[in-house]
Amino acid sequence: MTTKEIKILPIGKEGSGPDEYGYYGSFGGAYIPEMLFPNVEELKTRYLEIMAEPAFQNEFRTLLRDYVGRPTPLFFAERLSKQFNTRIYLKREDLCHTGAHKINNTVGQILLALRLGKKRIIAETGAGQHGVATATVCALKGIECVVYMGEKDIERQAPNVARMKMLGATVVPALSGSRTLKDATNEAIRAWINNPTDTHYIIGSVVGPHPYPDMVARFQSVISEEVRWQLLEQTGSELPSHMIACVGGGSNAAGAFYHFIHEQAVKLVAVEAAGHGINTGMSAATTQLGRSGILHGSKSLVMQTEDGQVTEPHSISAGLDYPGIGPLHAHLYESGRGTFLSVTDDDALRSAFEVSRLEGIIPALETAHAFSALKQLSLRTDNTVVVCLSGRGDKDLATYMKAMGV
Structure with a gap:
């Protein structure tokens, strides 16, 4: 497939959406x-x-x-790649107008x-x-x-x-x-x-x-649409080995995964917020702590008590501080198509400073969770990893300053 042909892939490629009733497997609906x-x-x-x-x-x-300023760049993170002994590319959604996807x-x-x-x-x-x-x-x-x-x-x-x-x-x-x-x-x-x-x-x-x-998901699918032709231009292959994105509700991950969902060679890695730790009562790791329930108009995995009351989540990141997850992601988790990892507040902070000093990019706290997950993966030298850099860290400077003791 030529670069030009990939560029005009329609947003909302058939086969990546729900059924006529809005269900992804057993999750969704209205x-x-x-x-x-x-x-x-x-x-x-x-x-x-x-x-x-x-x-x-x-x-x-x-x-x-x-x-908006699209297409956003796909940047080869040379120093980060050396640290993990693999090839890591950053999809720069932080460069969109307003600073995020x-x-x-x-x-x-x-x-x-x-x-x-x-x-x-x-x-x-x-x-x-x-x-x-x-x-x-x-x-x-x-x-x-x-x-x-x-x-x-x-x-x-x-x-x-x-x-x-x-x-x-x-x-x-x-x-x-x-x-x-x-x-x-x-x-x-x-x-x-x-x-x-x-x-x-x-x-x-x-x-x-x-x-x-x-x-x-269809509007955000422009992210993975661009990644395909950008990777082809830079590496000769339109498919990464891993696509990594943070997940609260999950819009940046849905966009990053969309045009790869049916490409079994691509490992879809979703990263949730573990907060103070999964079992501390101060977490937002929905796939680890949640069960099937109704939240905000759809059936999905929801953090809840035994009698069905929604549990209060916690994350240092306001964008991941949510007690549920989108039904598409619940289905990816239940079906095994997606790999779901979780990262604590402290580990996310460490990764934010690490990426800032290695690549000169200050990421949003949400994206810092995705970077931290790199440590949990067994990556090879011949892997091609794409991290969706969903937003920039300007909005989180107060938290970063506090961590620095400023």
């Missing part, structure tokens, strides 16, 4: 209040049709190129919302990158934006809160529960129930009721 049924049904019946329209694809691709999805969803006649956008955010990306595209298109964010996350991600407000968004604190991403999502869903006709909810991860997990 468990929603009756008041949201018209909205979700409209999305379900129209999203593929709208996304396939040439005018939509042209506008989406043009914005990805001229506004989140903008790929918000560009797609704002175009979809406008074609559905929506006049107002709401969103949830944890680390703040999705909130910033949503506020950015709303400013671009001149549409009202309200972002729900946990009070705890507002405190630890203050720069991103300021960015959202500067872009014209209203930031609403979630004051219940752990005051983190889970609670922000709860508040956003409540707001959507109260404004079902004129409002579109831009979910930032591959979670929520069908069709959101599939829709978000």
